[in-house]
Amino acid sequence: MLLQLKNVFKWVNSGGQRVFLLKDINLTVEEGEFISVMGPSGSGKSTLLNVIGMLDSFDEGEYRFLDEPVHTLKEKHRANLYKQYIGFVFQSYHLLDDLTVQENLEMPLLYKKVGSSERKSLVADTLDRFNIVGKKDLFPAQLSGGQQQLVGVARALISSPKLVLADEPTGNLNSKQGEEIMELFKQLNNEGVTIIQVTHSEKNATYGSRIINLLDGRKI
Amino acid sequence: MRRNKLHSAIHIFGLAIAFSICILLFLTAYFHLSFDSFHKDKPQLFRTSRHTNSAQGPEMSSQMPLPAAAALRTDIPEVETAIVVNMGMPENLSYEEKNMERVVVRTDPDFFEVFNFPVLIGNGSTALSGLQDIALSETTAKAIFGNSDPIGKELKIGRGEDVEYYTVTAVVKDCPKNSSIRFDAVARTESLPNYAQLQNDWGSNGSSVFIKISKNSEPQKVAMKLEPFVEKYYPDQLAQLRADRPDVKESSELLSLDLTNINDVHFSGERSAPKVLVYALMSLGAFILLIACFNFINLNMANSFKRSRELGVRKTLGAYKGQLFMQLWGEAFLLYFVGFMLGLGLASQLIPVFNAQFGGGIEISALFQPTFLAIMTGVFLLVTLIAGGYPALKLANFSLVGVLKGKISTKRPGALRNSLLVSQFAISSLLICISWIAGQQLDFLREVPIGFEKEQVISIPVGYQQDGRKILARMRNQLVNDPNIVSITGTGGNLGRGLDRVTVRSVVGFDYKQNQVSADWLLADYDFLRTLQIPILKGRDFDPAYATDTINAFVVTESFVKAMGEPDPIGKYFGGEEAGLGNRIIGVIPDFNAYSPSEKAYPIAIHLSASERINYIFLKVKSDNPQMVMEHIAAVWEKLTDNAFFKASFLDENLQAWYEGEIIMTTVFSIASAIAIFLSCLGLFAMSLMVIELRTKEIGIRKVMGASVNCIVGMISIHFLKLVLVSLLIAIPLAWYAMEIWIENYENRISIDPLTFLGVGTVVIVVALFTVSFHTIKAAIVNPVDSLRTE
Incomplete structure (x- = not known):
């Protein structure tokens, strides 16, 4: 078992009323799964992803990640946990405009305090693996959307996470580029990486092994 | 403007402080530079002074003997008139029951024709025609005679047996504060107590002698004629000096008479104000104004770019380039104007305190004359145009779609902005270095053992x-x-x-x-x-x-x-x-x-x-x-x-006068550097906010990638730290050089300690980091989920 959410609630107080973003979520993810989270806008998909990614906190319930009780962990410990095991892919790529492809890939390793030579070899491996060696000195603005997302995925995978969280990874791409990224995900999943993706597209959801539908913060 | 209260407040507050300090400094400088400028014939008016080169080294004195005036008048044709101005100690003036000590100037009858001291009652040209005539200043006349007519009244001067009687013939307007010749009353030279003895004595120097040369003659020519003049009237002194200094051949190098134009009298002679100090004050004022204007330009520009979306909307709604330009410029104009008015108000409130503290005679009204008004308007227009106009032009020329999408952001901090910030901090660090070192020198002087008891010793001037x-x-x-x-x-x-x-x-x-x-x-x-x-x-x-x-x-x-x-x-x-x-x-x-x-x-x-x-x-x-x-x-x-x-005082108070110049310098520079660093930090504070807002997304990404709060704070701090370091690199050598020159003037002096600069550097860096930290820490602890939620 990779992670488990038990009776997770998340809410905000708005105008004296409690608005639930997540309501009684129970979810168990095994290693090697490929899960698609679906639901209309505002149903809490991204919130769920952020909670799983430990970027966001929740108000009630339990969250165990690799048998660590995340909800009781200190901020620093939690940060170490996600730095080590989780990679993120965003809809709008979120690459740093001022850095080259190579530097963008290197960044997460810097924050994991990986040694210089090891960083070099990891970056080189990754460039190779994603076939972007030729683009390593380009800036994100010089790449197409699909290529940027490719770099985004590469960045998420460079520190060999157990879990990749993708928030509408194909949302900004045309259908062909989207397909390529989904194929990539499928391939990664086959290599053993657990993937949770948020998507609007039925077609993309079919790449996954399991679909979770959310409505108003509730799993249906 | 209301939208961004903090922003506007920083603007106005910073500008107001800078303007008030600037106004005070410039007025002080103006006060000193305008000394004696009210005389109508000032190109023709000169003060004579003696330059002697004896065994003790060269010496300059503007104290001249009484007969020199008459001799100059007769011997040198270019000299239209020469008059003695003897400024003595206060004397006791009495009329009926009233008694007061006032300064009486003894001079020649054409005093009021040579100098411009307007005569209120009576006739200037005949006021001193009688040997015992006296002209009083307005305040003196009022103090003695109240509202009754003083003309023709008999005034007693002196005490005990040495009393002389004078007839009041005129009332003169009080001499302006920026006059080198100061008097409460004016009487004839002949009424000096020991006139008989002094009138032909070339060895006793006790009066100033002013000459007025004729309109078309050149001062250099007159100066040349003073050489034979010295030979003629100072044979004994020259002989003695020759014996003293056999090494000096030229007699003009032993004893010469020099001419000082009345415009420069204030800055020359024994008790002169150093002109360098006046220029230092002016540059200090300019520096502070510069810092404030840099702030203003920087903040306003950054703010305008931040508002690019609003301006884009306005443009889609049909606003013309000109209108956008006017809007931005107008806003800058308004902010600047409010700041300026506040500064003016503050300055006028501070002037009495300032005058009391530094013994100046400055008035706010001096500000409202064409030169000052022109300068102020010029700075006004320039600064507001750069601050408001530049971003307006830039935005107006950007593509509309880009602006609306928010693409036009100041992604890169911008060379202009950085260099303005660097100059600000360079100036501040320079001023801090100067005041620090001046303070060290002052402490050092104070610690020089004086070798006698100064505590509980009362000193009474006899008078x-x-x-x-x-x-x-x-x-x-x-x-x-x-x-x-x-x-x-x-x-x-x-x-x-x-x-x-x-x-x-x-x-x-x-x-x-x-x-x-x-x-x-x-x-x-x-x-x-x-x-x-x-x-x-x-x-x-x-x-x-x-x-x-x-x-x-x-x-x-x-x-x-x-x-x-x-x-x-x-x-x-x-x-x-x-x-x-x-x-x-x-x-x-x-x-x-x-x-x-x-x-x-x-x-x-x-x-x-x-x-x-x-x-x-x-x-x-x-x-x-x-x-x-x-x-x-x-x-x-x-x-x-x-x-x-x-008028007794304690000796330890008297000794403070020894350090007066240094105390004033350290006070002025400390205040100025405090204000400078404060203004710079104000600018840095707002700018760090701006920069961080622009980098919110980047910070978010980095955090998701695992950057800790410390990493983020460090990253942004280093960006500003680099700029501050550059400014220190500029400021420290300058300060070192300037202060080396300054302390050369002291007999007892410190050696400049490089650690001082290290200290200043540390202080500036700490202050800057502290300022930036307000925003960096806030930005770094923000949940990245919030900053990345853009779509």
């Missing part, structure tokens, strides 16, 4: 009207049994500067067995050493039991003996060709500082006299409540002197 010897004797009588008073003495000159604002110094030079000795000559009285608690090293103190002590006995300092090169000084004679004629040394004391340690210290020779004027009475007090003793002494003084004005 011009009293006989110091008589009063000293009477005081000794009165206070001999007072347990609170240890000893009483009299001196010719004050130590430090008391409430009468007078200091004198006389250096005498002589040869002793091939050794040249220059020494400070102090006139004292019995008990001088006891009053100042100076120990005797060899020989004895002055003693009334020896009748010759008032004639030729000297107590000298150790360095005096050393300069003489005499191993056994007691009983030796100096300054006379043979034994018995010169001055005899009776005692040796340790060196002490009779004058400011910032000036060159000479050996000191103390002597008594039976006839020379005693100008100051010193009392050593021993009491738990010296203030009470002071009051008691005041009562005794008033009884003894028939209610003469009591």
Whole structure:
């Protein structure tokens, strides 16, 4: 078992009323799964992803990640946990405009305090693996959307996470580029990486092994 | 504007402070530069001064002998007129029951025609036609005669037996504060008490002599004619100087008369204001204004770019480029204007305090004259145009879609913005270095041991009207049994500067067995050493039991003996060709500082006299409540002197005057540097906010990638740290160089410690990081989920 959410609630107080973003979520993810989270806008998909990614906190319930009780962990410990095991892919790529492809890939390793030579070899491996060696000195603005997302995925995978969280990874791409990224995900999943993706597209959801539908913060 | 209250407040506040300080500094500089500028014929008016080059080195004095004026008038045709202006000590003016001390200037009858001092009542050209005529200043006339007509009234000047009667012939407007010639009343030279004796004496210098040259003659030509003039009238002095300085061939190098245009009188001569200081004040003001304007431009520009979306919307709604431009410019204009008005208000409130603190005579009204108005408008337009106009133009030319999408952001911090920030911090660091080092020098001067007792010593200026010897004797009588008073003495000159604002110094030079000795000559009285608690090293103190002590006995300092090169000084004679004629040394004391340690210290020779004027009475007090003793002494003084004005002060207060220049400099520079760094930080504060807002997304991404709060704070701090370091690199060598030059002027000086610069650097960096940290920490702890939620 990779992670488990038990009776997770998340809410905000708005105008004296409690608005639930997540309501009684129970979810168990095994290693090697490929899960698609679906639901209309505002149903809490991204919130769920952020909670799983430990970027966001929740108000009630339990969250165990690799048998660590995340909800009781200190901020620093939690940060170490996600730095080590989780990679993120965003809809709008979120690459740093001022850095080259190579530097963008290197960044997460810097924050994991990986040694210089090891960083070099990891970056080189990754460039190779994603076939972007030729683009390593380009800036994100010089790449197409699909290529940027490719770099985004590469960045998420460079520190060999157990879990990749993708928030509408194909949302900004045309259908062909989207397909390529989904194929990539499928391939990664086959290599053993657990993937949770948020998507609007039925077609993309079919790449996954399991679909979770959310409505108003509730799993249906 | 209302949208961004903090932003506008920073703007207005910073501008207001900078403007008020700037106005004060510029007005002070203007005050000094405008000295004597109100004279109508100022290109033709000159003050003469003597330049002598004796064994003690070159010396300049604007004090001239009385007959010089008449001689200049007759001997040099270009000189239209030459007049004596004798500025004496305050004298006692009385009319009926009223009594007051005022400064009476003695001069020649055409005084009011040469100089522009408007005559209110009476006729300027005939005001001084009678030998005993007197013209009063408006305030003096009002103080003496109230509202009644003063013309023709008889005024008594002097005290006791030396009373002269004058007839009031005119009332003159008070002399402006920026006048070098200051008077409360004007009378004829002939009415000087010792005129008969002085009128043909070329050796006694006590008055200023001003000349007015004819309209078309050149000052250089007149100056050339002064050379034969000196040969003609100063034969004895020239002969003596030639004997003193056989090495100097040209007589013009030994003794010359120089002309100083009346515009420069304020900045030349013995008691002049240093022109450098005035320029320093001006540059200080300019610096502060610059910092504030940089802030303004920086913040306003950054803010305008931040509002690019709003402007984009306005543009889609059909606003023209011109309208956008006017909007941005107008907003900048408004902010600047409010800041300026506040600054003006603040300055006018501060002027009285400022004048009291620094002894200036500045007025806010001086600001409203064409030059100042032009400068102010110019700066106004330039700054608002750059601050408002530049971003407007830039935005107006950007593609509409780009602006709306928010693509036009100041992604890169921008070279202009960075260089403005660097200059701000360079200026601030420079000022901090200067004030720090000046402060060190001041502390150093204060720590120079002075060598005598300054605590609980009261110094009473006797004043011009009293006989110091008589009063000293009477005081000794009165206070001999007072347990609170240890000893009483009299001196010719004050130590430090008391409430009468007078200091004198006389250096005498002589040869002793091939050794040249220059020494400070102090006139004292019995008990001088006891009053100042100076120990005797060899020989004895002055003693009334020896009748010759008032004639030729000297107590000298150790360095005096050393300069003489005499191993056994007691009983030796100096300054006379043979034994018995010169001055005899009776005692040796340790060196002490009779004058400011910032000036060159000479050996000191103390002597008594039976006839020379005693100008100051010193009392050593021993009491738990010296203030009470002071009051008691005041009562005794008033009884003894028939209610003469009591202007006593404690010696330790007087000595503060030694450091006055340094104190003013350190105060002004400390205030200025505090304001400069404050304004710079204000700018940095707002700018860090701006930069961080622009980098919110980046910070979010980095956090998701695992960056800790410390990483983020460090990253942004380093960005600003680099800029601050660059500015330090610019400022420190400049400060070092400038301060090396400055401390060269001091006899006792510190060596500049490189650690000082390290200290300044640390302070500036810490302050800057602290300022930035407000925003960085806030930005770094923000949940990245919030900053990345853009779509």
